[in-house]
Amino acid sequence: MCASYGLDPRFSDAELLAAADESVLEGLRLWAQENAGETVRPTGKNLRNLNPIVVQPDDAPTLEPAWWGFLVGGEPAKFPSINTRSERLQERPGSLRSRALVPATSWYEMQKPSRQWHQFLVDDGALFGMAAITQRGKTSDGTWFTCYSIVMRPAPAHLAGVHDRMPVLIPTAFAQEWLTAEGTRDVIDDALLAAASLDDRVAAVPRGDDKNADRLF
16 A cells, blocks of 8 residues: 655656656646655645646646545545555446546555565656546535545565555656546556556665655665
């Protein structure tokens, strides 16, 4: 399960969009600087952080602040909603109608039973996009938000010893299709095939925790 990730404003290489819109990249840098290096965590009743996602409602990709996890009946969902299994979307593709990219430069997982934290990176900290599904939800005061859930898949062999699942990473060549294609099973099947092309570039680095601190090794 991906429950925390990082967005470092010092990214230099972008694996997010095939034709990276400079306003999107600058918006991400500004948000990350204002976030002061804090690890990105799910939104909740007390922690009302809104995180940047990339959507494409019209002709061009755009940034939108979004609630990590789903809102149901005015409250955060009682069921786990910050992540969605790719297998579930293959079986029930209805949730694929609305999708987004979640920009990140890393994500974190705890290895069990050692309870050792690891930071996962593409190359040495490139900006990448994680596949997400979205839906609208409102809080008890009637405020509406775009909510998102990160899509998870089985991890490849060289990462499975640390954690058996990982986010579906969307390479630049598939980004526009993920954002705009019809929401059928084909789009998740194609996303999984495209994601596999990045597997060899992902590495796990031991960390003391899932905060933005120095690496252990």
